[in-house]
Amino acid sequence: MKMDFTTLISSPPTLPLFFTMFLTIYLLAHFIFFRNWSPKLRPEAASCSISLAHGTPAAILAALAIISDPTHQFASPNTQFQNSVLEYSIAYFLMDLSHYLTFYPKDILFISHHLATLYVFVTCRYLVSHGAYVVLVLLILAEITSLFQNIWTLAGARKGESEVAHQVFDLMSPPFYALYSVVRGFAAPLFVYKMIGFYSSGVADNVVPKWLWVSWVFVVVMAISVSVLWVSNNWIELYRERMFRVEKEKKFR
Template identity: 55%
Template structure:
């Protein structure tokens, strides 16, 4: 097991970025929102500043590695500098958002556990194992590619009761967002995780990734996938119920 190395300036820089983004959202952008939705919207805002940039950063890191490496990357390839930068970017975001939940929503156990588990995977990959970032960055892309839609949809949902345009945006986005989310999280994600599982179970990682690491990573990842599927399934049911009710009123 390696010794964690914290000799990097990117991590504190990213921490500062997300703290600043949260404070900007809370004290300026959403200052006129009601207290509960104000803090929730601030969390959405830093999710917006993380999600789409993380996708592009991860794509850049993966394509750069593929272009420069003499052999194609595998699920046990060593982390590159760019891979580590993306991991630190996400570690910073999840740390700040975790702090948000611990302060304002300490009883939201599911989100807190999700963030802790995600931080565990990213932290161990970045600072202890030093391998396996290729797979995690692909999963990060799949997880965050829906982030923009989800956060805009969520923000609209917060104001749909008192702002007609927000209600229209919420209703307009629901179907395409759920469909997009289902394809990414319910089909592509599980297929990729299956390939990961086959790779690790067949011991193709060798000594690059310790058994404790890939087993714990897979547990976290599979659990997250299942929770995502349940989440979108529940929203599909709610959407069909609302459509049925609207048709009866028409």
């Protein structure tokens, strides 16, 4: 008997199982994989580890979940596979939220981001059970840069202690910033524009109430705005660092 791929992926996993998986990865990273790192850096490294386990796999699974439903629309009912991908991300954000509340309770920006993201995923999965197509596309746009960002973050954390890490950080920064800028500055806003156009027509009000899709748009627009501000600041910092190096080299010529 031939087993359907989407059934294989979507049937066994549950939210507690996914959460346990991310918790296990986090603990292994903190106490084993990065045990030689300084206690100050280990929590961030553990957070990056679960982000690596979530980001790219989530983007791939989200794409497969969308493709597996050929009738997908902005207000289509969620399929079982799509719900499982939503739960995969819910589990990750719950685990990473626990990390921030434990080690960085004053980091209001990231805590707020995780709570807002969880709100969108949870309401889509458990409240209306419609609109997963929209949320999964946004998930793909958010996580397509995840692999590069986590490697960049880990290299940045170690660049003061390792020349290799410093080189990796410097080498990755421009292309990572460029990809991030295109995705968050152009692709994501374009999709949100189409999302607003569809929902504002009122054709989906019976399955995705107006107050809900408006709140989704608010959360996404705020997340995009913060992302654009973040990458803009990084571009400015990169420019300053490169100009400082150029001036320094001129002095020693």
